[in-house]
Amino acid sequence: MNPHIAALTSVVKSIRNVLFKKPLLAIYDTTKLCNQHCPMCNIRKDHSEHMNLAEIEETAKKLKRHGVGYVFIQGGEPLIRKDIIQIVDIFIKYSIKPTVITNGALLTKDLAMQIACRRCNLAISIDSLEPERYAYLRGSDDLAKVMQIIDKIADIKDRCGNWSITTTITRQSSFEDVKNIHAFAKEKGFMFAIRPYIAMTGNAGRKDENLVYSQEDVLAIFEHFLAIAKRENYLAYLVYREHIKYIKGEPTPPCDAMKYSFLLKENGDMAPCIEMPDKKFTFETFASDKRRYKPLIEQCNRTHPCFYNDAREIGILYRNVWRLLLNAPKIMMQMIRYKSFF
Numbered sequence: 001m002n003p004h005i006a007a008l009t010s011v012v013k014s015i016r017n018v019l020f021k022k023p024l025l026a027i028y029d030t031t032k033l034c035n036q037h038c039p040m041c042n043i044r045k046d047h048s049e050h051m052n053l054a055e056i057e058e059t060a061k062k063l064k065r066h067g068v069g070y071v072f073i074q075g076g077e078p079l080i081r082k083d084i085i086q087i088v089d090i091f092i093k094y095s096i097k098p099t100v101i102t103n104g105a106l107l108t109k110d111l112a113m114q115i116a117c118r119r120c121n122l123a124i125s126i127d128s129l130e131p132e133r134y135a136y137l138r139g140s141d142d143l144a145k146v147m148q149i150i151d152k153i154a155d156i157k158d159r160c161g162n163w164s165i166t167t168t169i170t171r172q173s174s175f176e177d178v179k180n181i182h183a184f185a186k187e188k189g190f191m192f193a194i195r196p197y198i199a200m201t202g203n204a205g206r207k208d209e210n211l212v213y214s215q216e217d218v219l220a221i222f223e224h225f226l227a228i229a230k231r232e233n234y235l236a237y238l239v240y241r242e243h244i245k246y247i248k249g250e251p252t253p254p255c256d257a258m259k260y261s262f263l264l265k266e267n268g269d270m271a272p273c274i275e276m277p278d279k280k281f282t283f284e285t286f287a288s289d290k291r292r293y294k295p296l297i298e299q300c301n302r303t304h305p306c307f308y309n310d311a312r313e314i315g316i317l318y319r320n321v322w323r324l325l326l327n328a329p330k331i332m333m334q335m336i337r338y339k340s341f342f
Contacts, residue, residue, distance in 0.1 A: 022286075024069050025261040026096075027274060027310045030087065031076040032266055036103050037139025040168065040197055042206040043274070044076060049267045053083060057090050059268055064094040066283045070342075071098050071264070072310060079106035085114050092119055097161075097342070099123060104149060105142040112153040121161040121341055124150065124190075127168050129180050137172060137211075154188040162341040164191040169218050170211035171197075178221055182228075191338045193236060194225055196243055198306045204274040205306065215247050222247060233338070234331050238320050239313055252305040253315060257297050258290050260314035272297060273311050 032045035051059065063071070071091050078084055079102050091098045099121035107124070115122050126146060128134040134143040150165075165185040167178055178194065185192035198205040199212040222244050229237035246252060257273035258281070264270055271277045272293050279296065281289035317324065324331065335342070 022067060023258065023260055023262045024067060025310060025314060026063055026068050026071045026264045027261060028071050028073050028264040029075060029266045029274075030073050030078040030084075031080055033080045034075055034077040035080065035105055035140065036077065036142065038137065039139065039208040040137070040170065040206055040211055041204070043204055048076065050081070051266065051268045053086055053090065055268055056087055059264070060090050060094040060096060062283060063096055069096060071096050072101055073098050074101040077103055077106065079111070085111070088115070088118060088120050097121070099341075101125070103138065103142070104146040105140070107149045107153070109149070109152045112149075113156060115161070116156045116159045119160050122163045124165050125168070126165050126181055127170075128173070128177050129184065130174070130177055133172060133174070133177065137168075137170070150188055159339050162191060162339045163189070164193055166193045166195060168195050168197050169213070169221055171213040171217050172211060173218065173221065175221055175224070179224070182225070191233070194221065195309060196222075196247055196307055198308065200304050200306060203277050204308065215249070219244070219247060233334055234327050235317065235334075238323065239309070239316055242312065242316050243307065246305075246307045252301060252307070253312075253319065255297055255301045255305075256311045256315040258293060260318070261310045274308060275300060275306065
């Protein structure tokens with residue numbers, strides 16, 4: 001099939017999935033292995049049963065057939081896999097746009113150049129520019145290495161996807177430090193985004209009392225970047241509005257798990273989200289599986305809601321469709337500037 005027709009077909013299927021509340025985003029834990037030991041993360045393991053490339057290709061075929069248009073390639077640390085570019089190419093082959101989410105310590109200029117020439121997004125996590133704080137938050141003193149590689153790849157201008165630096169906000173976050181990360185990202189030509197630490201103990205998040213914040217600790221940071229996003233990145237603005245509600249303890253909207261997104265485990269099994277990895281489902285029995293897990297997802301959302309972005313962002317945009325339409329020209333210009341994430 002002509003690649004442009006294939007891409008258009010994929011977009012149509014994704015729109016159909018949004019309208020009918022079917023997943024269009026897969027969160028792929030490519031590996032459980034990681035080179036860092038973040039105190040906020042519970043995903044990292046010492047052993048991981050990976051799918052091989054043939055198994056990933058069969059899975060990608062299935063995802064395309066069911067209208068999935070996007071995949072977050074994460075871990076663990078996805079760059080631990082030496083075949084990461086082949087994995088990216090498999091998803092692109094089936095018109096599924098990948099985003100590689102990495103801590104950046106294993107990134108090289110050659111690898112970045114290979115990503116840049118593909119329809120693939122790249123997100124690098126940097127939680128502090130202060131070495132001591134970074135080492136605590138990432139369980140590793142890789143800051144200098146990550147800064148050096150970003151310096152080296154910043155001159156890669158012909159990027160076919162969105163490149164961003166993301167920061168998780170915790171009680172350890174300094175307002176000035178986060179503003180410095182934003183300035184660094186802007187200087188290097190990266191989009192910048194902040195995310196709230198998920199202060200809970202589960203399969204993905206780990207509760208660390210040194211990271212748990214009150215709204216007084218972090219609200220000013222989110223309000224600052226909300227104002228910036230309103231001018232520069234309207235989609236992020238809509239998300240930050242919900243972040244602030246979440247930080248204030250206001251009721252969260254319905255979770256997107258099994259509605260717009262799901263977890264694709266490293267072994268190929270599918271589950272509703274990263275907090276429910278043991279609740280398996282298949283596309284063949286999706287309707288009945290969705291009904292079966294709906295009460296569990298709703299209970300989870302009521303009793304210990306999270307703000308994992310894979311489980312919220314699509315729903316946020318869908319619920320703000322009229323705002324999106326009213327601001328469409330501005331959003332289009334911003335997406336062109338940032339090499340559209342979509």
